[in-house]
Amino acid sequence: SQQGEEDPQALSIQEGENATMNCSYKTSINNLQWYRQNSGRGLVHLILIRSNEREKHSGRLRVTLDTSKKSSSLLITASRAADTASYFCATDRVRGGSQGNLIFGKGTKLSVKP
Amino acid sequence: EPEVTQTPSHQVTQMGQEVILRCVPISNHLYFYWYRQILGQKVEFLVSFYNNEISEKSEIFDDQFSVERPDGSNFTLKIRSTKLEDSAMYFCASAGLVGETQYFGPGTRLLVL
Structure with a gap:
């Protein structure tokens, strides 16, 4: 089963608009x-949200987590052309002896037009 | 700000050759990981390493792969006999504790011809 599926796959918006990306997962x-x-570049960490948290903010970023629906959303407010990138969610599943390895989704490709 | 570094940034090799990808994790981190991303696909977990031994590995991490922490700073991934399908971006990551933020390096783009 797929863990960490983002939607939409691609999102194109104008500078100044908000961008919302969603992520669903299957296991705890x-x-x-x-x-x-x-x-083609490296992965830059944005936000970590724990299973007992519902919302976190960092600058223009807002992340929510709904464990009952097994979903998360990433909101970027007042987007800029520099926000153009792919955005991935990655989950650390509950498992015995877990060493924290992450399962990534396929990502949302965000394009912010100036 | 501390960061994970990786060398080389690009590596081209012939099929069947051995390659070693190098990583310097953040200095006070204890958990180390390798992931790979085939072009256009999602990032996949390969192996985790803690206390000088492999703690978990995926199905991808077969006998052709090995990891080592030869000294107090470097963390290496060796592919013994490369195949065409090993062409990918390889990322190293480190974390201070399990369940904490994993910081990724910039990656090594490996091309096997």
Whole structure:
């Protein structure tokens, strides 16, 4: 089964608009992390939200987590052209002896037009 | 701000050759990971390493792969006999504790010809 599925797969917005990306997962998690990846580059950590948290903020980013629906959302407010990138959610599943390895989704490709 | 570094940034090799990818995790971190991302696909977990031994590995991490922490700072991934399908971006990550933020390096793009 797929763990960490983002939607939409691609999102195109104008600068200044808000962008919302969603992530669904199938098994219980310890935490969920959001990462950004510029084309062909490394993964930049954005936010970690734990299973007992419902919402976290970091600058223009807002992440929510609904463990009953097994879903999370990432909201970027007042988007900028520099926010153009792929965004991934990654889950740390609840397992005996878990060493924290992350399961990534396929990502949402965000394009912010100036 | 501390960061994970990886070398080389790009590596081109012939099929059947051995490659070693190097990583320097964040200095006070205890948990180390390798992931890979085949072009256009999602990031996949390969192996986790703690206390000088492999703690978990995926099905991808077969006998052709090995990891080592040869000294107090480096963490390496060796592919013994590369195949065409090993072409991918390889990411190293480290974390201070299990369940904490994993910080990723910039990646090594491996191309097997």
